[in-house]
Amino acid sequence: MDVAFIIETIAKIVVILLIFSALAGLGTYFERKVLAFMQRRLGPMHVGPFGLLQVAADGIKLFTKEDIIPQNVVKPIFKIAPVITAATAFMASAAIPFWPQFTVMGYTVHPIVADINVGILYVLGVMAIGLYGPLLGGMASANKWSLISAARSAAIFISYEVITGLALLAPLMMVGSLSLVDINNYQAGGITNWIVWSQPVAFVLFWIAAFAETGRTPFHLVANDHEIIDGFGTEYSGMRWGLFFIGEYANMFFISFVIAIVFLGGFGDGTFAGAFQLILKVAFFFFFFLWTRAAWPDVRPDQLMWLCWKVLMPIAVLNVVVTGIVMMF
Amino acid sequence: MHHEEVFTDRNVSEHSAYYYVDIENYPVTGWDKFKQVVKRAAKGELFVGLWVVMREMIKFDIHTVQYPKEKLPIGPRYRAVHKLLRLWESGYERCIGCGLCEKICISDCIRMDTRIDENSRKEVTEYSINLGRCIFCGYCAEVCPELAIVHGGRYENGSEQRAHFVIKDDMLTPLDLLTAGEQSEYPGFGAIIPGSDASVKKTPLAY
Ligand code: SF4
Ligand code: SF4
Numbered sequence: 001m002d003v004a005f006i007i008e009t010i011a012k013i014v015v016i017l018l019i020f021s022a023l024a025g026l027g028t029y030f031e032r033k034v035l036a037f038m039q040r041r042l043g044p045m046h047v048g049p050f051g052l053l054q055v056a057a058d059g060i061k062l063f064t065k066e067d068i069i070p071q072n073v074v075k076p077i078f079k080i081a082p083v084i085t086a087a088t089a090f091m092a093s094a095a096i097p098f099w100p101q102f103t104v105m106g107y108t109v110h111p112i113v114a115d116i117n118v119g120i121l122y123v124l125g126v127m128a129i130g131l132y133g134p135l136l137g138g139m140a141s142a143n144k145w146s147l148i149s150a151a152r153s154a155a156i157f158i159s160y161e162v163i164t165g166l167a168l169l170a171p172l173m174m175v176g177s178l179s180l181v182d183i184n185n186y187q188a189g190g191i192t193n194w195i196v197w198s199q200p201v202a203f204v205l206f207w208i209a210a211f212a213e214t215g216r217t218p219f220h221l222v223a224n225d226h227e228i229i230d231g232f233g234t235e236y237s238g239m240r241w242g243l244f245f246i247g248e249y250a251n252m253f254f255i256s257f258v259i260a261i262v263f264l265g266g267f268g269d270g271t272f273a274g275a276f277q278l279i280l281k282v283a284f285f286f287f288f289f290l291w292t293r294a295a296w297p298d299v300r301p302d303q304l305m306w307l308c309w310k311v312l313m314p315i316a317v318l319n320v321v322v323t324g325i326v327m328m329f
Numbered sequence: 330m331h332h333e334e335v336f337t338d339r340n341v342s343e344h345s346a347y348y349y350v351d352i353e354n355y356p357v358t359g360w361d362k363f364k365q366v367v368k369r370a371a372k373g374e375l376f377v378g379l380w381v382v383m384r385e386m387i388k389f390d391i392h393t394v395q396y397p398k399e400k401l402p403i404g405p406r407y408r409a410v411h412k413l414l415r416l417w418e419s420g421y422e423r424c425i426g427c428g429l430c431e432k433i434c435i436s437d438c439i440r441m442d443t444r445i446d447e448n449s450r451k452e453v454t455e456y457s458i459n460l461g462r463c464i465f466c467g468y469c470a471e472v473c474p475e476l477a478i479v480h481g482g483r484y485e486n487g488s489e490q491r492a493h494f495v496i497k498d499d500m501l502t503p504l505d506l507l508t509a510g511e512q513s514e515y516p517g518f519g520a521i522i523p524g525s526d527a528s529v530k531k532t533p534l535a536y
Contacts, residue, residue: 038382042393295378311366 012113016093024249025055031290038294065238070142073235077140081232082240085133085247089254092126095119096257097181099278100270112181119180120172123258124164127213130247131157134215134222137244138232149231152301153215153222159308160212160219166316167205170323171195171262180258184266194265201319203263205312210255212304214248217293221301256285408465409484411458413501414477414515420507423477426451430469430478438462439469456497460486470515479515 029044029052036043044051069075096119099111116122131153138150172178174195175186187193196203212219223231230236233244260266260281268274299307356362369375394401403409414423426443442455458469470479478500502512 034386036393037386037389037391040385040390040392042391042395045393045395291379291382294382296375 008109009113012111013094016098016113017090020090020093020250020253021246023253024246025059027249027252027286028058028245029055030286031293034287034290035294038291059242062239062242067240068235068237070235072142074140074142077136078235079240081133081137081140082236082243082247083133084136085130086243086250087247088126088130088133089247089250092123092130093250093254093257095122095180096254097184097261097266098257099275100267115179115181118178120168120178120183120258120262123180123254124168127251127255128157128161130251133244133247134232137236141232141235143235145228145230145234146232148228149222149234152228153232155301156212156215156219156221156304159305160209163205163209163308163312163316164213166313166320167202167209168262169316169320170202171199173320173323173327174198180261180266184261184268187265188269190268191265194263196263199263199319199323201315203259205316205319206263207259208312210259211289211292212308214251214255214289216252216289218296218299219304220293220298221304224298252286252289253282256282256289259285403482403484407482407484408467408470408480409482410460410480410486411469411500412479412481412515413456413497414479414512415502415504415507417507417512420504422453422501423475424453424456424473425475425477426453427474429472429474433468433472434463435466435468436462436464453497456500458495458500460495476515 032054033043033051044054047053047057069078094113095116097110097112097115101108101110103109134153135150135157138146138148138153141147171183175183177183177186183195187195211217215222221227223233228234233241236244257278260278264281265277266274267278356365415421416423426441428441428443431439431441438459438461440455440457440459441453443451443453446452465480467480473479506512
């Protein structure tokens with residue numbers, strides 16, 4: 001392994017970390033603004049122009065706040081849980097091609113940290129580990145609400161993971177590769193080649209599962225304020241809570257990337273226009289996360305499990321079977 | 330800053346559009362539940378919800394009151410921090426030291442001291458209201474025969490000291506403001522009804 005490769009990889013990691021940490025902060029700003037506008041409010045207005053510096057104010061607050069470790073918690077687990085959420089979210093990004101390859105001063109840059117051949121499997125696997133954050137944090141907190149939240153996160157986890165896997169199986173059968181770059185190149189022919197046209201059911205199923213994966217509003221059961229306070233986050237404060245937050249928002253961005261790359265053609269043929277389109281697609285999916293939060297109510301945990309096991313999973317299995325039959329003939 | 334809203338119609342409920350919502354019976358069997366889900370999914374209720382919030386966002390009809398910069402109007406009978414008023418013509422204090430307000434105050438928070446001054450007038454030397462106990466019931470303003478103690482519209486009670494609002498010097502209209510005509514008459518409890526002069530009947534001498 002030559003030195004140039006190592007330096008390049010480290011540079012990429014730093015850039016991704018910086019960009020997506022900043023985006024996570026900006027994401028909260030957009031979330032507040034979009035939710036506010038949809039509810040005829042103004043949202044943050046006082047810090048900086050149009051409240052833009054609210055993010056900085058929040059950051060300062062989170063960084064400088066006292067790190068409280070309550071009595072009776074299981075200290076090592078309580079401390080490590082937020083790190084799991086944030087770290088796995090960023091680890092998952094390693095196999096995501098954020099941008100087509102481009103050349104700067106005669107040097108070709110691949111904006112993907114590691115183009116491994118099991119890319120999508122790795123991304124989903126590592127994202128799934130992220131659920132240990134809420135689970136362990138909730139169980140270690142010595143708080144009933146956190147415990148309920150931990151139980152919910154485990155229940156939701158086994159429910160939606162099935163849908164995610166089965167929904168992705170059908171498109172992967174068509175592509176014949178697990179690498180996200182391959183999946184992207186499979187659809188490079190333009191809008192008609194997008195997998196969403198041949199696998200609309202899988203697209204919708206995966207999209208629904210993405211809401212459970214990121215714990216966004218219709219499935220925001222793990223930290224449902226009006227039922228279980230902040231769930232696993234109840235006992236956390238300061239930067240540890242902030243890590244949960246960064247992890248959640250980074251996850252939203254990364255899952256948006258995955259949906260856009262797997263189903264909506266990704267960055268297409270790799271031209272600048274394609275890359276720009278990818279950003280637009282990701283922006284749309286991120287916006288949709290906020291949009292549903294303004295519009296939809298939360299379901300109950302039993303309803304979510306009912307939906308996953310009794311409705312979505314049979315549909316997903318049928319989809320896989322039908323895809324297989326169609327591919328055979 | 331003093332905003333007052335003129336309420337013309339206080340009967341809100343008479344003209345409002347309240348109506349009962351029809352709620353279907355809850356499904357009992359699994360098959361009924363399934364049918365309900367399918368029906369709701371097919372009807373696209375979720376998308377109606379999405380459209381509603383999107384419509385509001387596009388219309389951008391913002392209702393936020395940016396409070397320190399903008400303020401909502403308050404009702405004319407709003408009962409905020411008290412004021413002691415002066416007589417318009419002479420500038421004397423209206424309060425005659427009768428002590429009715431002190432007597433009626435249900436939370437016992439008015440304290441006053443009086444003395445007979447050189448002109449044999451009763452003079453109020455001390456007058457304070459403990460705002461920590463005051464419940465802003467308005468009885469003091471109601472009972473005052475001279476319209477001396479009234480409620481002002483000053484509801485922003487943030488201060489370094491609670492005492493800033495309650496001693497006589499703070500409540501009493503300063504003389505220079507009175508001469509500048511800035512003392513406003515209190516239209517709330519106990520105030521004279523507009524046009525009441527016309528309805529005063531002179532006592533016939535025959536009595
Ligand atoms: S408003 Fe009521 S409680 Fe307050 S001083 Fe007047 S009488 Fe007392
Ligand atoms: S009721 Fe009015 S006039 Fe009598 S003491 Fe109180 S403020 Fe003065």
